[in-house]
Amino acid sequence: MQKNDFVVRFAGEGGQGMVTSSEGLAQAASSVGYNVQTFVTFPSQIMGGPTWAQARVSTSPVLSSGDSLDVLVAFNEEAYMAHKDEVSDGGVVIFNSGAFQPESGGNSFGMEFAKLAKQTGNARAENMIVLGALAYLVGMSQQILDDFVRERFTRGREGDEEIIIANIKALTLGRQEAEKSGFSLGELAPPEKPEGDQILINGNEAVAVGAIAAGVNFYVGYPISPATAILLWMERNLTGEGKFVYQASSEIEAINAVFGGGYAGRKAMSATAGPGLSLMGEGLGLAWMAEVPLVIVDVQRGGPSTGLPTKTEQSDLLMALTPGHGDISMPIIAPGTVEECFYASVMAFNWAERYQGPVILLSEHMLSERRQNIPKPEISKLKVENRKVYTGSNGYNRYDGWELSPMPIPGTPGSYIANGSEHDVMGDTTHLAERHIQMTERRFSKLKLLENESYESENTDASIVIMPWGGSKGPASAAYAQLQADGADLGWYYTMFLNPLPVKMLEELKKKSLVIVPELNYMGQMSGILRSQGVKAVSITQYTGLPFKVADLAKRITERVAQEKKEGVTV
Amino acid sequence: MQKNDFVVRFAGEGGQGMVTSSEGLAQAASSVGYNVQTFVTFPSQIMGGPTWAQARVSTSPVLSSGDSLDVLVAFNEEAYMAHKDEVSDGGVVIFNSGAFQPESGGNSFGMEFAKLAKQTGNARAENMIVLGALAYLVGMSQQILDDFVRERFTRGREGDEEIIIANIKALTLGRQEAEKSGFSLGELAPPEKPEGDQILINGNEAVAVGAIAAGVNFYVGYPISPATAILLWMERNLTGEGKFVYQASSEIEAINAVFGGGYAGRKAMSATAGPGLSLMGEGLGLAWMAEVPLVIVDVQRGGPSTGLPTKTEQSDLLMALTPGHGDISMPIIAPGTVEECFYASVMAFNWAERYQGPVILLSEHMLSERRQNIPKPEISKLKVENRKVYTGSNGYNRYDGWELSPMPIPGTPGSYIANGSEHDVMGDTTHLAERHIQMTERRFSKLKLLENESYESENTDASIVIMPWGGSKGPASAAYAQLQADGADLGWYYTMFLNPLPVKMLEELKKKSLVIVPELNYMGQMSGILRSQGVKAVSITQYTGLPFKVADLAKRITERVAQEKKEGVTV
């Protein structure tokens, strides 16, 4: 039988090339048309420390990083002990016999990574040895990796050819070792090339590129895991005339600078993680109050406080909705896949410009580092929205009326004051009750401009439905597919537009007897929000710092459905 | 017919003694056993500017500051124009005829405040002239004010007697002027002296005194309206050995210093308003994570952002519940009366010590400045709780287990690390999934310790109930009483413990067909929270910067009930 899908994990010490291996494999496999997804965790220390990276290769779109491993590559004993239990029945372990010997052999075979690498004349070819062995095990053709090596190392430098030859030799050596071991996982089905061009990108990059597509031209950010990569990417790419990118001295400086940039007419952005968002509450409130467009990306990590900087969680939602005091309701877009990271970023800017206010893009650690093939965005088809700009003469009442009004750009006529205190039509401070009523309703009325009907739904007749959000979409959709296949009568809803929710979707959800929300937090944050909006929702929560496993989630959904059928809703 | 209640408003320019007049009247009236309540608004500028202050005097407990005025004292024309429409039918305006002449006389009479004052030999006696006239109008005996003046100005200084005589002369002059006018509001019923001793205090003072009663010994705060008075009071009164009070350089410094104080074993506190709370989110998250007791008072004002610093609003609730990122749920106590301000403050410390974490006391501008007679707290009967302290030897695992554990005090054995990152039993950073599960559940399990059954309920058989929170309690209870009297079938629930809510109350609320929540914000923040907890709740909102008026609220409740009866719940 042909295999359609395999999951491999590289585990060892930081610096041993775990990430390179998984990303290399993903690159190679995707280049011939497989679908791929990587998953990476970093240790908290800078050098060394237990690291692992994973790649999943499949003939169909990859929804989750995979519950169990087909192949584990263990660089050292610690890694072997930590990960061996996740190898599936019939899976194989490749261990570095130069470093250790596992107590019981079982489904494993050893190679001396370093020694074999040396034989190629390139001591740094360990990863290629491993990839070669791996390719044999999963039945991937030699050609794929050879081509990949050739492309990757053809950099127009002297000595390219030598390096290519050494690496191909390494691949071959690895393959031979695996062959000798006698293990095999069967033949990998040939790729079913996805329709249209693909790109290979991770979530942070997708957010950054999406921002560029939307026209970002002002970025100020402060380093923080897992959002730092967005700052670094911008520093390199948001260049050229009229662009501004800068490392701030703190998140408080960042949010206020971005506010100033938005006021000056820019498409302004910052990216941070939970601790930074906690510091931005006051500035976000100001942007809401003064009606200044800007986009803040929160790449969620484990919380609260300094929390779990290198782990994934979906627990900043409540904070993001009301990051500051007073009546505010932050527009929130939470992408669920790497592809959605791109479009969420475009939409976040569109929303900010459309309603003239702050927008929060809620990403997650698990998306940020995940490298995946996605359809290449068609830039010409993107709808990029720009600010409604005031073009009249001086004496304009910028805050007149109960809804959106054109925004003047400093330097051109139409001067006014952007004011964090309650203000009159010119932006001057006032305390009149009528004004506070008008301005409050004006600010909330603008949210109506963000309403849309972008959501997924399936099997909408079912009375019990699943509605994941953010990065839990992947595992949830895999679990849903599995339950569907098993004949469960379940519906599916999903949107990345968390606030405001698509109106029609909300109406439909209200009619359901139960909406099950898988989410990675303790409190069941999203289901609470849905309940406050009149939906009978419950959460399936997990707070381990890791994404859901599909089988586990499917089981918990089944249990919850059974309970519901027995008891009726108890919210 | 005797009058049981009157409302008087003094309106003019800042510096003309509006507040002194209303507080003086309150003091005088309460000293003979009337119930009193003042209401004050300040202009945004420092000197001058339109100011008004109001006092209500009644033979029964005062629930609200009064919908309409029995007497308006207008010091200038601007004030007259701004407030005359709030005078009730049969009410009277006293205007300063030395300053202006109203277009139409109607129910008003003039006196030359300054000229009359000069006649007493004390040009600063204008307020006494006014109080004398007022006393005549409302039928308050001369003796009450004379006694008040005598007590107030007997300060053991030379010349006391002269001042007293001049002031009594002023009272008499004013009284004579009023008599001449021919107006009268009927005779004020004699006071029904409240049972037990009373004190006259405002909400900010009550919070501060409550904190002292609870044993506060560490206070760091940054000035901000309307919370500044708490800092200033503490600077004067939190004195003596072992006490620490300090003005911080910002709210961020304040929250972190208070965290350090709590860790060191103190009962630590800070008070702020919305903008300050928005800056404290990160620090509050740290206290939640590291399990350090502290109390933060948020005296709410109009929001968002710099908002309406001198107006009242109840719109910080959502922010206060989740002030920082990640899974946190801040315990919140929101007093509804000046008396409750005292007890809420005691309870906030008890809670902080009991569950070892941060507690937010949500006060409001309207409570903070309101001076009212309340039963004198019996200190000996107060239950003051102290921290469960670790007293063993070194090598203690402070974070062992799934629930509260004794807390070591630095300087004594039991060293550990208070850590904002996820941590193990010693407080060292760790990223293990099992640990994050244990610690998260540990942190939330402690909230159970705060559950209690302190709430008010009345007519609990009704299927539709009113449940106000915070300072809207007063107007809501007056409206409720009125509706009850009119035969409406309505229930009443109220608690100052907003998170966690009293369990039994929540159970009962869930059974109601409708819970109506009057609250001073746009979003209907509390009803949203109730809905997320399974209660069919709707809000009656107001966002004017002012408290509810009783009649208006009663009308809106009636309308909402009628709608409900017609349509059924639409949440």
Next chain:
Amino acid sequence: MSAKNPEYDFKWCPGCGDFGVRRAIEAALKQRQTETEQPMVNNVVVAGIGCSGNMVHLLEGEQPYGIHGIHGRSLPIAMGVKMGSPSLNVLVVAGDGDFLSIGQEHIAPQAARNLDITAVIMDNGVYGLTKGQSSPTTKVDTITSSTPFGKSEQALNPLMLYLALGVSYLASHVSTRVKDLGTTIADAMNHKGFSVVHVQSPCTTYNNTFQELKGNPKEGIAPLAWNIPEQHDSSDLEQAYEVVKQGGIPLGVIYRNTERPSLQDRVDEINNKSFERKIESIIESFAI
């Protein structure tokens, strides 16, 4: 009060130093308008929160753009405005509490960057708007509403701080010398880089220092304010430190470094080195 708006209801107290600063700023804006031939709307006034911050609403005549944001954040907001639209003139107006207490963290980065804006600080040694608490520049032992037993911390020397942080233009002044102050502010706005004009602007209600500043020979009070002598070489950092160390309130330009590139110069340089990346080519770089 600006005639434009009857709803706005804030007024400075009679005699407040900020009135003088206002007239000076109005004069400076007009002077720069003439010198640069730019319209008034090319100016953005970014205000802190405090009595002083209300400046942004109180300026009379033709109206510049304005931001009245949140307490302590005028500098980062100004950075955003300036770097977002480099042809604008950006003027920060803030009080000693706003700029030197809650907002103090923002001075060092802008000084290091040499952001091309001008900050006019109205130092009254007190928190005016919140009614009389101590500020970083309040003298030690002073009794204020928040220090009933005397202030227990040493006063900050803001001029020394600015120099230590590398502010590239520093002037010190008093609000009563309206004409000189106006010229100085215009000069600071003309400076390419981060300029601070630190003005003693007494609070008549909570900390009236007019007499101390001017002196009162009859009562034997020596004036705190003194004119920086003509021969002072403001381009010399050493001499600048000397002026500040002499204490009191020096009047005039203390330091002026015209050599340092401004942040905009740096950014231009980088933008010239690098090339604009088009979205299509960026996406192409991720092609499989």
Next chain:
Amino acid sequence: MSAKNPEYDFKWCPGCGDFGVRRAIEAALKQRQTETEQPMVNNVVVAGIGCSGNMVHLLEGEQPYGIHGIHGRSLPIAMGVKMGSPSLNVLVVAGDGDFLSIGQEHIAPQAARNLDITAVIMDNGVYGLTKGQSSPTTKVDTITSSTPFGKSEQALNPLMLYLALGVSYLASHVSTRVKDLGTTIADAMNHKGFSVVHVQSPCTTYNNTFQELKGNPKEGIAPLAWNIPEQHDSSDLEQAYEVVKQGGIPLGVIYRNTERPSLQDRVDEINNKSFERKIESIIESFAI
């Protein structure tokens, strides 16, 4: 790594300067323990977030109390601990990013108050923990991961900043001189008031400056570090400024003011002036 705990998984990179600082702190704590005859649990180490902040977990031997809080807030937390329990010895450990960028606002107030704690700053001119971005002390034009075209802001001079803010004890050091550094830290802890020991602690992974600091005569690299001469009078602020103005990395105590009262002294004074107000009498004061 402290033997106490197998779950804790952070390690400094091989050769990281912080190892030396750790040994110096351990020695200082022991020395002070002997000198004061206080138990180790009388010490509280308050850490910033960064590689450097992990110090609080990595100290070996008898364990002091510790706080590992949030980024940039070690000083206000330390203030709370110290003023909450004045008999404790409080030691802040933080990096240049933590202390001088996001946390910079907290130095001025503690310097003005003369809070009696000691801050040991590990300056590596880079953000280590977040993998190599520029910090306030990174030199201008340096290429780092966050400044691919060169850093566009001038480096902060932290020693000058400390002096301008009125820090009452200032020493400068390098992590390699473990023994001297240990003695200096102990000396700083003994100082009554706010003491800062600013240590060059190179980041071998992102900014290895060992060679620059020590110099390399063979390659013609003059050492940045230099010993403050014996005759330097550290009680003289003028001389202290002179030392700092000489540039490079002076080694030793730059400034020490033993005259200024500490915050605790001030508070004691006030608490002696004022009397404790009992709750009963407070409530009585509101009686009608």
